[in-house]
Amino acid sequence: MRRTFVAVLAAVSMTITGTTLAGTPAQAKPRVTAQPGSPGIGDSYYPEYGNGGYDVDHYDIRLRYNPANDQLTGTTTILARATQDLSRFNLDFLLNVSSVRVNGWSATHARAGAHELVVTPARTIRAGQSLTVVVQYSGVPSQVLYDGYTAWRRTADGAMAVNEPESAWWWYPSNDHPLDKATFDVSVSVPDGVEVISNGVQPRPPIGELLGWTRWIWRTTKPTATYLTFLTIGQYDIVTDTAPNGQQVINAYHVGLGELGNAARASIERTAEVVEWSSGLFGPWPFEAQGGVAGPLDGIGFALETQTRPVYGPGFWRRGSNPYVIVHEIAHQWFGDSVSVAEWRNIWLNEGFASYAEWLWSEAQGEGTAQEVFDFTYASYPESSSFWQVLPGAPGPDLIFHGAVYDRGAMAVHQLRLAVGDDAFFQILKAWTSSRQYGNGTIEQFQALAEQISGQDLSAVLTTWLFTAGRPDLTGGADAQARIAAATQPKSWTKLRESQQFLAR
Structure with a gap:
């Protein structure tokens, strides 16, 4: 018994000092700093x-x-x-x-x-x-x-x-x-x-x-x-309801909005309707609740897609109700909230698609097709405008909310739609929001997915509309130029401009 105990002590001692019983150095574990x-x-x-x-x-x-x-x-x-x-x-x-x-x-x-x-x-x-x-x-x-x-x-x-x-x-x-x-x-x-x-x-x-x-x-x-x-604190009238999908809807209106209050309600109370419509385009609503907040007169001067419940500044209601800004912020719940940018350079994935959702709403409401909105938007910016020098795919940190990220960004989405056709386009939208739900993405990853689904090389169209300074030439030559020259203002244009005025900043 005693001899065995001594042998064990010797083995332990030799191991501690870095030598095994066989006389070979023990393998030291690397120290992690x-x-x-x-x-x-x-x-x-x-x-x-x-x-x-x-x-x-x-x-x-x-x-x-x-x-x-x-x-x-x-x-x-x-x-x-x-x-x-x-x-x-x-x-x-x-x-x-x-x-x-x-x-x-x-x-x-x-x-x-x-x-x-x-x-x-x-x-x-x-x-x-x-x-x-x-x-x-x-x-x-x-x-x-x-x-x-x-x-x-x-x-x-x-x-x-x-x-x-x-x-x-x-x-x-x-x-x-x-x-x-x-x-x-x-x-x-x-x-x-x-x-x-x-x-x-x-x-x-x-x-x-x-x-x-x-x-x-x-x-x-x-x-x-x-x-x-987000957090907003003050005097609010809170309205609760149930959406068609059974979720809780919570809308809030600052009590000091005065004559703007009815226009705010006429817009934000359509949130559940807009969610239902958007779900048909982008896939199931990704979150647990719905709603919107109309902030006070002395609050923010813009709108933001705060998750589940966007917040709107009072400027959107000064000319009456505006469902287009509701569409924009609700579209962000997929493009920006559920699928967020991996880096802020990818802001087009947020603003381009949310802006294009407004064009799709215009089309659905019979207030101007997406093509008509594209034509009039394109015609609105002359070739000499500095607007065309801002790149939606790489605007730089000081210009991520420039109007070009919204308008030219939406034009880029429309050109993608024309390139791949409607069937592939809407399949791409749903595939993007489902494959990266609750995650992040880059423009390069979006392009790869769009090319996989469409079977097309989309480098030319995306490089032209996202990463090349200057007013892009349109495919179609003289016919396209004639169409632009004859472009008329869509019925939705005034509300689209009101929406964009306070979104870009």
């Missing part, structure tokens, strides 16, 4: 947006907001997974942070760059490890500027956090890029009598709290890009 996660996710247009080293699954955002002084306090819990060994990692955020915990341990934090919060955990994080990151913070968001502006717009009775390509920085820490989608729980406590609207469904009605405060709760169950989340 943890590295900082990158301060950007790799976007060519916005290199510092998003972060590397982890992937977020879920955000739990718990806030308290006082409209009287614009004071916001919050705790956001981030559930994520490390994609590398991490010594530290970044979050995109701008407000004052009081504490950060990682997996229950207090972590140090520091500012870096314009919007980076650098978190150093007490313990090294290993690749594949689950992360629970709890950030506590506060601030007056309307007074916190990035590049001279704030995406948190304070209004007379509340606030709006609605913007693209960034808005989360002013109300919750995040990995702020469409490549890292997640689900969301948003809980906001506000004074009694104030409404809070956000994405998704309401799992339960607002809950009264002590001392005159009420907590509103919203839940998003499908993967969502951070810029597609």
Whole structure:
């Protein structure tokens, strides 16, 4: 017994010192050195947006907001997974942070760059490890500027956090890029009598709290890009209904819209109808709820395809109802929300197709075919116009919302349709939205899919309309030029222009 015990001790000792019983060196395991996660996710247009080293699954955002002084306090819990060994990692955020915990341990934090919060955990994080990151913070968001502006717009009775390509920085820490989608729980406590609207469904009605405060709760169950989340707080009339597919419809109208209120309702209340029509073109509705928000007079000056529930500025209602902007934002729920850009250079996949959806609606409503809208749009921009110098497929970071991305972008979609024919075209749309549902895509990937389905080389048409400066020549020669010269204004044109005026910015 004793001799056996001694032999075992000797073997253990020899293994520890790097030698086996046979006298050969033991195989040493390579040491892995943890590295900082990158301060950007790799976007060519916005290199510092998003972060590397982890992937977020879920955000739990718990806030308290006082409209009287614009004071916001919050705790956001981030559930994520490390994609590398991490010594530290970044979050995109701008407000004052009081504490950060990682997996229950207090972590140090520091500012870096314009919007980076650098978190150093007490313990090294290993690749594949689950992360629970709890950030506590506060601030007056309307007074916190990035590049001279704030995406948190304070209004007379509340606030709006609605913007693209960034808005989360002013109300919750995040990995702020469409490549890292997640689900969301948003809980906001506000004074009694104030409404809070956000994405998704309401799992339960607002809950009264002590001392005159009420907590509103919203839940998003499908993967969502951070810029597609939103918050609007103030005095709203909330209208609930059930869509033809059985889903919850929640529409909200700011009570201060005055004479614009009826036009807003006449537009947004058609959302369920537009969803049903769009589903026939693009495939099943990809999300858990439907609706829209008509913001206040002192709110935003544009519309945004915030997931499940787009938000509209008041300018769209100044000349009466406008279903075309509803069509545009609902089309984005497939093109931009469910299938998001892999990089912001691919913005044509969002705006070109949402704009073309308006042309398809015009065709369906008998207010001008897509060809008639194309002809009049093309004729509206003379060859000498600088409009033709902006490339929808590569507009550059300062021009991603230029009118050419919308109008020339839609013209490019129409040229694709003419090249492949209607059967293949509409098959391509549904194949794209289904094959990349809740994911991301690039123009190159879209082209590959379109070529696979159509059996055609589409390089020439897409290069001409997306990546070549100048007014493209039309196929058809003299006949095409004669058609353009004779183009007349479609019945839908006025509403299409009103829609585009506030969408491009």
